[in-house]
Amino acid sequence: MNKLLLIVALLVSTSKLFAQPQDDSYQYKIDLLNEKNNKVNVSFILPKNNLQRGKFVMPKLIPGYYDALNLGQYISDFRAFNKNGKSIAAKRLDTNTWIVSDLKNIAKISYKVSGGWEHLMQNTSNGKSTASMFKKDSVFIINYSSLVGYFEEIKNRTYSVTLKKNRKFFPSSALDYISKNDTTDIVSAKDYRHLVDAPVLYCLPDTTWIKVGNTNVLVSFYSKENRSYSKTLATKIETILNNQQAYLGGKLPVNKYAFLIYHEKIPKGMMADGLEHSNSTMCLYGSNTLDRLPEALMGVASHEFFHILTPLSIHSEEVQNFNFLNPRLSRHLWLYEGMTEYATIHMPIKQHMINMQEFIKNIEGKIKGMDKFNNKLSMTEMSTNAIKMQDQYMNFYQKGALLCLCLDIRLRELSNGNMGTQELMQKLIKRYGPEKPFKDEDLFNVITVLTFPEIRQFFKDYVEAGRPIPLKESLLKVGLDYNESAKTVLEIKNPSASQLSMRKAWINQ
Numbered sequence: 001m002n003k004l005l006l007i008v009a010l011l012v013s014t015s016k017l018f019a020q021p022q023d024d025s026y027q028y029k030i031d032l033l034n035e036k037n038n039k040v041n042v043s044f045i046l047p048k049n050n051l052q053r054g055k056f057v058m059p060k061l062i063p064g065y066y067d068a069l070n071l072g073q074y075i076s077d078f079r080a081f082n083k084n085g086k087s088i089a090a091k092r093l094d095t096n097t098w099i100v101s102d103l104k105n106i107a108k109i110s111y112k113v114s115g116g117w118e119h120l121m122q123n124t125s126n127g128k129s130t131a132s133m134f135k136k137d138s139v140f141i142i143n144y145s146s147l148v149g150y151f152e153e154i155k156n157r158t159y160s161v162t163l164k165k166n167r168k169f170f171p172s173s174a175l176d177y178i179s180k181n182d183t184t185d186i187v188s189a190k191d192y193r194h195l196v197d198a199p200v201l202y203c204l205p206d207t208t209w210i211k212v213g214n215t216n217v218l219v220s221f222y223s224k225e226n227r228s229y230s231k232t233l234a235t236k237i238e239t240i241l242n243n244q245q246a247y248l249g250g251k252l253p254v255n256k257y258a259f260l261i262y263h264e265k266i267p268k269g270m271m272a273d274g275l276e277h278s279n280s281t282m283c284l285y286g287s288n289t290l291d292r293l294p295e296a297l298m299g300v301a302s303h304e305f306f307h308i309l310t311p312l313s314i315h316s317e318e319v320q321n322f323n324f325l326n327p328r329l330s331r332h333l334w335l336y337e338g339m340t341e342y343a344t345i346h347m348p349i350k351q352h353m354i355n356m357q358e359f360i361k362n363i364e365g366k367i368k369g370m371d372k373f374n375n376k377l378s379m380t381e382m383s384t385n386a387i388k389m390q391d392q393y394m395n396f397y398q399k400g401a402l403l404c405l406c407l408d409i410r411l412r413e414l415s416n417g418n419m420g421t422q423e424l425m426q427k428l429i430k431r432y433g434p435e436k437p438f439k440d441e442d443l444f445n446v447i448t449v450l451t452f453p454e455i456r457q458f459f460k461d462y463v464e465a466g467r468p469i470p471l472k473e474s475l476l477k478v479g480l481d482y483n484e485s486a487k488t489v490l491e492i493k494n495p496s497a498s499q500l501s502m503r504k505a506w507i508n509q
């Protein structure tokens with residue numbers, strides 16, 4: 001009996017010893033160390049499969065960007081090999097896709113990837129924050145969507161990426177990098193979307209960590225001219241994040257967040273390019289000096305950080321299962337961008353960071369901003385057609401934010417001051433969350449159930465049908481007079497008790 005047990009135990013331990021590395025994941029290798037002519041070598045082992053052939057995809061589009069990027073344009077020298085190192089046929093179909101034969105016998109695929117830009121003043125077809133940038137001796141900005149792909153037939157797999165890099169470089173990212181040795185880092189992601197959602201900045205470290213509640217926030221800075229500046233930026237960001245945390249009920253829904261800031265000296269003026277991610281913001285900033293960077297960054301930081309609510313924690317299936325080749329877009333950009341921007345202007349007044357006059361000025365800014373767009377369009381249609389209607393997209397930051405202001409006041413009115421958009425968002429986070437998407441067509445009904453029957457009509461009129469938002473009547477309820485022809489907002493001289501109590505509930509003033 002004992003002997004048998006021993007043999008069984010031995011068998012178990014030997015089988016563990018000889019266990020193959022996880023074979024249902026994509027295992028990528030990216031060599032930054034030997035970057036040459038603005039190109040890096042990339043290779044990968046694909047998950048075990050039984051396929052005769054497969055279609056390899058690089059993204060045509062990525063979440064949060066509503067123009068075709070065709071990220072396959074950076075790929076060259078695409079080759080597939082079997083385990084004996086023999087070439088297997090691979091044919092490029094178009095910019096973003098390749099057909100690879102005999103997929104089940106492929107041991108390795110390799111290709112080269114070009115950097116998308118070299119300096120901020122350069123003219124490029126795509127927004128720079130969507131591409132990667134390689135400067136061998138100083139900095140790498142890695143957006144995995146331009147380096148890593150997937151097979152259409154083998155989706156929803158984990159990724160492990162091993163990066164070879166300069167021994168002095170440090171990776172800053174929302175994902176955790178494990179240092180295997182001086183020149184090798186490894187990062188894992190639970191799927192493709194998760195990986196491409198977390199860009200990384202590789203350079204000599206200038207990093208500062210701050211703790212906001214339970215969230216570890218990394219501020220990482222790169223500038224050729226200026227070292228040791230992350231602490232200055234972190235101090236500025238910290239104030240805003242603490243106020244955002246209080247605004248969100250004292251608890252943040254993420255454990256880690258990263259601000260990745262690249263600065264480049266340009267002769268004059270100022271330029272900024274950025275792209276939102278769930279747990280990080282990559283900000284590219286050009287200026288002659290750093291004088292105005294902290295202020296500029298605070299503006300970006302407050303909007304981007306609020307995305308930890310939506311889409312990160314509240315999003316539809318279209319976002320969760322984003323199709324990188326032919327995406328079907330969600331109808332709720334009013335929520336993802338409108339609510340995020342509303343929180344960005346609402347938080348400072350609610351947290352007593354600004355006064356009433358400054359708040360009113362921000363509202364007037366949105367009213368004037370909205371004027372440049374077609375305000376008769378349905379916001380749900382603008383959202384699902386965001387790619388075709390790019391000229392209207394920026395209105396989600398204007399009209400979308402003001403719509404959420406009206407919704408906030410309507411909710412306060414119906415709830416006797418107890419519930420506004422802040423409380424609504426908390427209810428939605430509880431019901432959904434990062435791993436549980438909502439059905440696009442259900443959201444308005446769900447919000448109605450969570451709030452008041454009257455809210456369904458609000459969405460019908462102002463989001464689905466595209467009626468002009470009820471700004472004048474909403475602001476009147478909180479004692480503000482909106483002059484529609486002059487586009488001004490004034491405080492009413494002798495507000496009623498009801499107006500005063502509504503205003504108190506709305507902005508705590």
Ligand SMILES: [Zn+2]
Pocket residue numbers: 276303304307336337340
């Ligand atoms: Zn945004």
